[in-house]
Amino acid sequence: MPALVLFWPARAWAIIPHKYIGFYPHQLGHLFFLVAMAVLILSMRRMGLLKEKGWRYIAWSAGFLLFWNVHTFLGHFVELSVKPDVFIDRESFFGGLIRLNFTTFNYYVYRLEHVIMISAMLFLYLGIREHLKGLADRR
């Protein structure tokens, strides 16, 4: 079998079918990130850490990151299906427009992903600040 693989190679299908190089690894990265966040939340819950405000904030942060991963994972597929002709004057910061249809609406919503990301980072910061406060109170 190894000899067959070595000396009679078939097409490896190591192709990049879309405009983004490494689209699939990127999407797999999102899935991995998503699973890791879910595991993190479950572990924190199982360890009884969620009784503390600081860890609760961090769990919220992980929850937002999980949501962000779902959002962007789907958003990347939507992005691929958006045709270039829906954009008007795209390279003008204030003049650029997008023609609205079902796909472009989804694309528009996807591009607002920073709202989720900022929420996640804000909760992470609040969690750490809460831990610092708790440490100062104990002392």
Place this chain on the structure above:
Amino acid sequence: MFLPLWPIYLLDIGGSAVTILLSLLSFRGAAKLIEKDRENIFWLYLLWLTFSLTVFAFSRGIGHILQYIFVFTGRGRVWEVLNPVSGSLNTLSFVFTATVSLFFLELQAIYNKISADKERMAALNRELSSLNTELDNIISERALNLMALGVADRLRNPATVIGAIVARLMKSPDTPAAVKERLAEIGQSSERLDNIVKEYEEILRSKEAYFCFEDLNGIIREILLVTEGQFREKGLKLDLALSETPIGFYAIKHLIRIAILHIIKNAVEASYPGGAVTIATRRDNKRVFVSVKDEGRGMREEDIPKIFELFYSTKGRMGTGLAIVKQIVEEHGGEIKVESAPGKGSLFTLYFPSGWHQFEACIPESAKKGLTTSG
């Protein structure tokens, strides 16, 4: 219908900047946490998590911001070259953050182990503290009893002598009647004194205790739980040669525990760092025994009998321990043997009868009622 693109652009640039800022603030906070409490594994985890998220925020945010700079300054082609690099870095930072996050599972295992160790330590501390209190109480009570018995023994002799002399004088025809009356009073007082001494001895000796069928190996394992720290502190090797099957014998468990604990503690104290202590249990037809051997400083042959005397010590303090150990062993119908030589260590062997009938005489009647089997 058209929608403006600028809210997307603005949110992308502003959001990237805010994400970078918040990640940096979080990383700084986590660094402060670990600075304040270096031994906390959770803070270490948060430091790594915030670091990975900062890497992620930078790789993503800088990529997004650069994209706008290049596109809106008419250098879109440069961005086309950089885009795959930025995308790859972005993917790598995801994977890095996810991997760090999954380390939390490992952290959970460590946390569980620490929690279990903490519980074990707390249980050991409770056991140790109760054993120490028990030991202190028994040693002081028994030392007082031994002293009281000694005093009683010394009082009895003069009382008996006084009684005998009074009796002789009472019988003598030369003794005047008036003196005889006084002598009778002295005689009665001497008799009362003798009775008080007898009653006192009776009270001390009739203290009841309950013998139960115990496993000698089990008792030793319990003791080793509380002494393992002392072995570790001194870097001593413990050679445990317990018999494969349980060794049953009748005993008052807490007393036996104290006696064996004392012998083991002595062996640890006498050992040199890095030495070895061997603890073995065996049984033969009539007896069960436990031996504790150390490789410590040892004793001269002439000192061996003295170590069981009350208040004798080779350590320069009030030595009551071995006297109490001997008393406990004898109360169990057993005996204690010591072999020792200077520089060669000591071997203490405690023998106990394996059968009930062999030390029946030692046990109070009320205690015997609770026993149904014989070893």
